[in-house]
Amino acid sequence: MAQRPVPVRLTPEEQKRRRQRSLAIALTLGGLVLLIFVVTMAKLGPQVLNRPL
Amino acid sequence: MTIATNSLTETTTEPFATPGLSQGDVADYFALLKPRVMFLVVFTALVGMVVVHPDVHPVVAFASLLMIAIGGGASGCLNMWWDADIDAVMTRTRKRPIPAGKIAPGEALAFGLFLSAGSVIMLGLVSNWLAAGLLAFTIVFYAVIYSMWLKRSTPQNIVIGGAAGALPPIVAQAAVAGHVGWESIILFAIIFMWTPPHFWALALVKSGDYARAGIPMMPNVKGADHTRLQILVYTLILAPLSLAPVAMGFGGLAYAIIGTLGGLGMLALAVQVYRLREGEPAARVAQQLFGFSILYLFLLFATLLAEHAFGVFRPVFG
Numbered sequence: 526m527a528q529r530p531v532p533v534r535l536t537p538e539e540q541k542r543r544r545q546r547s548l549a550i551a552l553t554l555g556g557l558v559l560l561i562f563v564v565t566m567a568k569l570g571p572q573v574l575n576r577p578l
Numbered sequence: 579m580t581i582a583t584n585s586l587t588e589t590t591t592e593p594f595a596t597p598g599l600s601q602g603d604v605a606d607y608f609a610l611l612k613p614r615v616m617f618l619v620v621f622t623a624l625v626g627m628v629v630v631h632p633d634v635h636p637v638v639a640f641a642s643l644l645m646i647a648i649g650g651g652a653s654g655c656l657n658m659w660w661d662a663d664i665d666a667v668m669t670r671t672r673k674r675p676i677p678a679g680k681i682a683p684g685e686a687l688a689f690g691l692f693l694s695a696g697s698v699i700m701l702g703l704v705s706n707w708l709a710a711g712l713l714a715f716t717i718v719f720y721a722v723i724y725s726m727w728l729k730r731s732t733p734q735n736i737v738i739g740g741a742a743g744a745l746p747p748i749v750a751q752a753a754v755a756g757h758v759g760w761e762s763i764i765l766f767a768i769i770f771m772w773t774p775p776h777f778w779a780l781a782l783v784k785s786g787d788y789a790r791a792g793i794p795m796m797p798n799v800k801g802a803d804h805t806r807l808q809i810l811v812y813t814l815i816l817a818p819l820s821l822a823p824v825a826m827g828f829g830g831l832a833y834a835i836i837g838t839l840g841g842l843g844m845l846a847l848a849v850q851v852y853r854l855r856e857g858e859p860a861a862r863v864a865q866q867l868f869g870f871s872i873l874y875l876f877l878l879f880a881t882l883l884a885e886h887a888f889g890v891f892r893p894v895f896g
Contacts, residue, residue, distance in 0.1 A: 535599065542603045549604045560641055564704055567637035 602681040609675050610658055610686055611651030611693075619650035619746045622769060625879045626747025626762045628886040629828050632754035634705075641704045642753035646746055649697035649713045653742070655690035656721035659683055661729070664791040670784065690721075701753065709753035716745040730792070733799040740773030741766075764822045765879075771816040772875050775809045775848060779868035782806070782851070783861055806852045809867070813848035817841030820878055824894050831892040833881045840874040 535543065565573060623646045627639055658665065658674055666677035675681040694717050702710030724739030732738075744766045751762035781788060781795040782802055788795040796805040820837045823829030829837065847867040854860045885891040 533599070539599060539601070542601070543599070545604050546600065546602075546607075549607075560644070563637055564641050567635040 600681065600685055601679070602675055602685070606675040606680045607689065610655040610681065610689060611648075612654030612658070613651075615654050615743075616647050616651045618743070620647045621876075621883075622765065622879055623647075623746040623750035625882050625886075626750035626765055627754050629761045629765075629823075629882055630751055630755050630759060631886065634754045638704060639754055642701060642709065643750065645697045645701035645704060646713060646749055646753070648693055649701070649717055649749075650746065652690050652693035652697060653717040653720040655686055655693065656717070657725045659686040659690055660721070660725045662686075664730075664793060667791050668784075668787045670787060694721075705753040706756055708756065708758075709749055712745065712749045712752050712758075716742055716749060719745070731794065733794050733796045735794070736777040737774050740770050740777075743773060744769035760826060761823075761828050764826060767822070768816070768820050768878065769875070771812055771819055772871065774812045775816065775844070776868065776871040776875075778805050778809050779851065779864045779871065782864040783868070803855060806855065810848045810852045813844050817845050823882065827893070827895070828886075829882060829894075830885045830890070831894050832885055832890060833878070834894050836877050836881045840877055843870060844874055 620643060623643055627643070632639065658676055661671075662674075662676040662683055665671035665674050671677070676683055676686055694714075698710050698714045698717070701713050720739070720742035724735065724742055728735040728739050747762040747765035747769075748758055752758050778796050781797050782805060785795065785797040785802070789798050796808060800808075818841070820841050821829070821834065824834045824837065844867075847863065847870055850863045851860075851867050854863050
């Protein structure tokens with residue numbers, strides 16, 4: 526019978542660091558989305574809405 | 579071209595608690611980007627932008643600056659990945675995240691490559707592909723030409739490698755003006771000529787550290803006296819060169835005064851470094867030159883920034 530792999534148990538400190546890393550990634554991605562939006566508006570201005578319908 | 583090898587596996591001092599899980603916190607990842615170098619990159623790039631009074635939206639200029647900063651940080655991260663073995667034996671660098679066992683070498687490599695590609699692509703999209711190409715060149719120059727090749731193979735390592743640290747104003751001008759002009763080339767030349775006296779002053783004090791790590795810095799290869807002569811020669815070129823912005827018309831009266839006084843200060847300290855060769859006074863004056871060189875470069879660029887960004891420019895000629 527095949528042995529089941531030992532489950533990985535994170536220490537509270539490891540969990541805390543992982544949560545902080547995840548939060549930093551989320552904030553960075555949010556910032557990137559905002560940056561791309563603002564740069565698009567700055568470069569194109571109102572023209573961004575001027576498209577054939 | 580000889581690519582020196584490193585030995586990452588021998589340097590990680592602490593085991594990773596949970597295999598496959600990063601032990602680093604957010605601050606460790608930030609430290610991989612060499613924040614102090616990143617500040618210098620942002621600062622010099624900002625000056626490279628303002629001296630040409632670009633006709634771009636401030637948001638585009640800000641986004642370009644951010645990408646240049648991230649690209650600079652990414653090259654620092656790749657440098658830390660490659661140099662983890664020598665960082666581990668130098669007192670100044672042994673607490674960096676990789677030798678301290680907080681971040682695995684592979685993580686740092688992935689982080690650095692991801693940020694490099696991301697910053698170059700984003701800069702191309704935000705500004706133009708000339709700037710993006712120059713940023714890519716800067717990253718490759720620092721991570722491959724300097725870190726992997728020059729640093730471990732020649733005492734001229736920081737002379738040639740210094741070009742990577744001097745490039746941000748050129749990248750910045752390309753980003754906001756669409757071309758590379760004389761202004762940023764002169765700023766490049768000032769940082770390029772400033773780098774050898776700055777780093778060799780530190781190398782004189784930390785020569786034991788570099789010898790232990792096997793890095794062929796000038797004092798270890800050619801001797802301390804030869805290094806002192808080189809510092810003096812480079813400073814003799816740097817002091818008048820730093821006044822080139824005045825001659826070219828983009829350095830004003832304040833810059834002329836600061837540049838002249840700062841250049842004289844650098845020269846006075848370089849002469850002292852050349853004359854004092856023994857014991858504690860020699861180490862102290864080398865340390866003073868290292869510290870003053872940072873202040874000198876900061877004042878030169880801060881004055882240009884103030885003159886152009888805050889409207890205090892007063893022309894010296896006419």
